[in-house]
Amino acid sequence: MPELPEVETTRRGIEPYLLGHKVHHVQIREKRMRWPVDDAVQKISGHMIQGVQRRAKYILITCNAGTLLLHLGMSGSLRICPHELALKKHDHFIISIDGGMEMRLHDPRRFGAVLWHDVSEGSITEHPLLRHLGPEPLVDGFNPDYLAASCKGRKTSIKQHMMNNKVVVGVGNIYASEALFRSGIRPTRKAGNIAKTRLARLTTEIKQVLTESIKQGGTTLRDFLREDGKPGYFKQKLNVYDREGEPCRQCLASIKKTTISNRSTYFCPKCQT
DNA sequence: TTTATAACCTGAACGC
DNA sequence: TGCGTTCAGGTTATAA
Numbered sequence: 001m002p003e004l005p006e007v008e009t010t011r012r013g014i015e016p017y018l019l020g021h022k023v024h025h026v027q028i029r030e031k032r033m034r035w036p037v038d039d040a041v042q043k044i045s046g047h048m049i050q051g052v053q054r055r056a057k058y059i060l061i062t063c064n065a066g067t068l069l070l071h072l073g074m075s076g077s078l079r080i081c082p083h084e085l086a087l088k089k090h091d092h093f094i095i096s097i098d099g100g101m102e103m104r105l106h107d108p109r110r111f112g113a114v115l116w117h118d119v120s121e122g123s124i125t126e127h128p129l130l131r132h133l134g135p136e137p138l139v140d141g142f143n144p145d146y147l148a149a150s151c152k153g154r155k156t157s158i159k160q161h162m163m164n165n166k167v168v169v170g171v172g173n174i175y176a177s178e179a180l181f182r183s184g185i186r187p188t189r190k191a192g193n194i195a196k197t198r199l200a201r202l203t204t205e206i207k208q209v210l211t212e213s214i215k216q217g218g219t220t221l222r223d224f225l226r227e228d229g230k231p232g233y234f235k236q237k238l239n240v241y242d243r244e245g246e247p248c249r250q251c252l253a254s255i256k257k258t259t260i261s262n263r264s265t266y267f268c269p270k271c272q273t
Numbered sequence: 274t275t276t277a278t279a280a281c282c283t284g285a286a287c288g289c
Numbered sequence: 290t291g292c293g294t295t296c297a298g299g300t301t302a303t304a305a
Contacts, residue, residue, distance in 0.1 A: 003298060034281075034300080057299075074299055075283075090283085109282045111299060129300095156276060165300080172298060241298095261277065264296085 002072045004137070004170030005213035005234065007057045010078050014103055015052040017080045018061060021097045022048050030092035033110050034073060037093065040116040044068050044095070055125075056133050056169035066118040069127065073111030079104050134168045137206050142168055144200035151191040151199060158194060159187035159260050162206070171206060174241045175213070177266045179206040181240045186272040187265045188258065212237065240266035 002010070026045045031037045047063035054060065059078070061068040070078070083100050093105040093114050105114065117127050124130065134150075135141040150167050151158070159176050161167055171179070180187050182205040185198055194202075216234040239249055243266060244257035253270040 006298075032282095071299085073282095074297070107282095108284065109297090111281065111283095113300095154275085160276085163299095174298060262279090 002057065002076065002218070003172035003175055003213075004057060004210055005175075005216075006218035007059065007072060007170075008054055008214050009218040010072070011052060011054045011059055014059075014078055014080055017097060017101055018049045018052050018095075018103065020048065021099070022046070023063070023095055024098060025094075025096040027094040027096070028092070028114075029087075029094065030090075030110070033092065033107070034071065034113040035115065037114045038116055040118065041068060041093075041114055043116060043118065055130055056136070056165060057172075058130065060124060062124070064119065066116060066121075067124045069113065069115040069117060069124075069129070070105065071113040072105075073107060073109060073113070075109040076105060076107035076112035079106060132166060134164075134166050137168050137170050137210055142203065142207075144196065144203045147199050147203050148196045151194060154191035156191055157187060157260055158185060158189050158191045158202075159265060161191035162202070163263075168206070170210070173263050173265075174238070175206070175209050177241045178209045178239060181266075181268060181272060182209060184272055187260060187267050240268060242266065 023044050023046065026042045028037050028039070028041065043065050044061070044063055047065050049061060049063055051060065051062035053062070057071060059070040061070065072078070080101055080103055083096065083102055087104075088106060090108045091104045091106050092110070095103045097103065105112065117124050135146070151161060154161055159180060162171050162179070163173070163176050177187065179202060183198065183202040185194060185202060213234040216237065218234055240255050243255045246255050247253070248255055248268040248271060251268065251270045253268055255266055256269050258265050258267070
């Protein structure tokens, strides 16, 4: 569910409550997540939080004992709230901070993850889940030359290619469709069969759509809420995602829906070739 | 090596 | 109302 803008919105929301604050208590209410939650995550307890960062869709909460890795999966959200607020079903993991506040991970589908990377295990960038990730989409390393090189000889669809975390991180199902629409590229087109000028455009549009969405606080489709429980406002800006049968905002043609590797994919049959 | 598919899980929406 | 079916924003492990 949450894509990069949602995760970044969440990160920015929780950072002021965590950074420089001491963790008083850690509560694991449900161990059955993507991977079993190890008791080692308790090690953050008693430490002052020194960093709240993001890598791909992982949120990294660092103290001098190690780093807590959080992933929101498809249905996860983080919320900052006072200790007294009643717990909800699917509040699986809780960090109590000084001042009576808590950060709660709520994740009905439990595709999310809560992991501990101890300082003794070396740099967090060498964590098995992070080590092989491609570049962040908003950095200079993700550019037309890089994307063109990555596409060369690839027979898979451009949409699948851009959703591959080894190519570039953080581009999920919504923004893949949106960036391809803005670029005029049909999602089913083979990655290795697209002119470099068009890939250059795609590079720009990926950066653009993600940046715009972050400014709007992410996309709320069903259950994404920001750290303060409010929705994001980017949905109103979507051109194709979840708009099957509705008129294209550019040419009025009916938006089509197809399936690429079991994921719903939306495009305009006239604007995207 | 690359690509496609199955699997993880709950809940909302829909049709009958 | 109730039941069954389908679908959902992600990622890894396994198979082809």
